[in-house]
């Protein structure tokens with residue numbers, strides 16, 4: 269299989285997942301007859317439009333479809349249909365946005381009209397992808413030559429658009445996960461919503477903000493976490509350090525509910541949240557800054573921040589919090605109207621932190637905030653982390669950069685291949701011989 273086909277199929281998979289998300293959001297509106305959230309749908313539409321109209325469709329039209337037209341005249345009818353649908357994309361989006369606008373302020377039947385249009389749009393997108401996957405790609409694999417594929421591969425693999433370069437693929441993969449995180453409860457990731465109650469254990473953990481017992485997690489047969497024990501007290505800044513692949517991200521994703529536990533328990537403020545869906549954990553006060561920042565590139569800085577407060581609805585505090593974030597990170601205010609994708613790495617990290625803070629978390633989880641940043645910026649990020657602690661936020665920080673993390677942390681844990689092997693005060697671990705050898709290169 270050629271590289272271009274892989275790219276196209278993974279783009280299709282991304283669009284397909286987004287359609288499933290829109291579908292779920294649409295269904296949650298039907299039951300409640302509430303107005304659709306303009307900011308959330310607006311953000312999804314922006315993203316989708318940028319992605320399909322600006323990147324995916326033009327590449328297909330100009331390279332794949334063009335070559336196929338030359339080699340296989342029998343492909344013309346289906347390509348005509350597909351290209352007509354591509355061309356119609358922007359108009360369909362304009363219509364959806366109009367209906368969204370009306371649904372926000374209008375009557376029940378305006379909301380029904382929006383939901384119906386959304387259903388039609390989702391069905392059309394799915395049908396379109398199905399046609400490409402079942403008719404176009406198999407034919408292309410049969411009839412296109414090596415030389416054709418070289419040209420097509422190059423088009424699909426080189427991305428010189430600053431907003432839609434390689435980065436977009438990672439962003440897109442993460443989009444579904446993040447929207448699931450922001451959206452109302454039914455958007456959870458399929459875990460049971462019922463917390464198990466074990467009063468005795470709840471007592472034990474009463475004074476811990478986060479209490480993890482004997483936690484295991486697997487990817488298929490691969491065990492990524494093996495009996496992890498860890499506690500974070502209110503107001504504490506705790507660092508977890510360990511090498512690449514040790515299980516740090518898996519642990520954070522288990523805490524925020526994006527990765528299921530296969531054993532053990534996670535308690536938050538005394539309540540067992542092991543099976544609580546991710547969306548509800550956000551509302552309970554757990555917010556995660558994901559690895560690699562993962563801001564919405566095409567959206568403005570301000571819209572990224574608003575998205576972080578999505579679950580708070582029309583809460584007036586959102587505007588105040590926006591200003592608080594701008595006070596904490598002045599560079600974000602200067603760039604508030606710019607697409608987040610144009611920010612530097614350090615600025616994107618600040619944006620990712622500020623976005624997580626917009627959810628007003630009591631526990632903030634940070635996954636390798638210093639990754640890929642120049643030393644001076646690393647210092648700035650850790651200063652911001654120390655600031656947050658002074659504001660009373662409880663922080664759990666995961667880092668490969670052990671020296672910087674342990675220097676700011678009250679306490680630290682060392683993780684190796686899914687097991688916690690050491691713990692102690694930050695300064696203690698910094699002075700520990702084994703830690704110095706293994707993680708500090710001393």
Ligand SMILES: Nc1ncnc2c1ncn2[C@@H]1O[C@H](COP(=O)(O)OP(=O)(O)O)[C@@H](O)[C@H]1O
Nearest residue numbers: 487490492510511512513514515516517518519
């Ligand atoms: N989606 C996945 N599928 C299979 N294995 C995975 C997946 N994600 C992580 N792993 C494996 O789980 C282990 C822990 O990974 P991770 O939590 O990402 O580590 P870290 O964040 O410490 O670098 C590694 O062995 C990694 O290869």
Ligand SMILES: [Mg+2]
Nearest residue numbers: 516517518559
């Ligand atoms: Mg990681």
